[in-house]
Amino acid sequence: MSSNIIPKEQLSAYQRWELNSLDGSARTTVPLPTAEEVENIQQQAYQEGFAAGYQEGKGKVDAELARLAQLMSALGGALNQFDETLTQNLLSLALDVAKQMLREALRVRPELVLPVIREAVSGLPQANQHPHLKLHPDDAALVRSLMADELSHFHWKLIEDSRVERGGCRVETTNSEIDATMENRWERILVALGREGAWLE
Incomplete structure (x- = not known):
């Protein structure tokens, strides 16, 4: 059975790992933000969010207004077509009535x-x-x-x-x-x- 132990002479360069001291002298300290900085961060985030929401909302409103304008234009065209059709139908009806009345008048009063x-x-x-x-x-x-x-x-x-x-x-x-x-x-x-x-x- 072969041994898994490597002799010291065969080892390459290495670095020894050691546990840092627990007294805190080697720890890096991260400065905490002050209340004013926190408030500034919140204010900036609010303004950026408000601006982004405003732009997004404005885009949606513009798109909705364009859609409504298109619908109104289509409705106007449909109403004009309806008016024209109604006018022509009424004229046809009036002519039919006039023709029948004239024929009846000639029959009654030749x-x-x-x-x-x-x-x-x-x-x-x-x-x-x-x-x-x-x-x-x-x-x-x-x-x-x-x-x-x-x-x-x-x-x-x-x-x-x-x-x-x-x-x-x-x-x-x-x-x-x-x-x-x-x-x-x-x-x-x-x-x-x-x-x-x-x-x-």
Whole structure:
């Protein structure tokens, strides 16, 4: 059995360790902070923490304000779109109601075609004579009975045309034509309102 003891001659340089004296002469003393220094440290830590919290909070507030501004902008756009849609829907409803009321008025009071005829004829150039009035057969019979004097005096000729809807007429001469049909008059109203549509829809 081999020995684990190393002879002194084989040992390399070494340093001897010794326990320090217990009387305190060799101890390093760490100075403790004074109450004023502790207070200064606390004040500095508070100010640094406050500044860091303020910057972090300001960043969050700025981000929230930017998000709110974006939401308000989107809401404004949505409200504008809603207003436009509502306006268009109300206009469509008003036009539908007007069309139905006009049709009902012409059914109840078919003589409303008379001012339409007079207005159309007055739009002809003065040089034109003897216009031909194209009317729905039912309107033609009404005009013969209510405008007999004017027909005779101005030499207006009535032509029955079932393609002309009641309440409207076409006035034709050799050189000109005026379309006062319900379809054409309704289309002019829609164009004035920036809309499209047909009288018979």
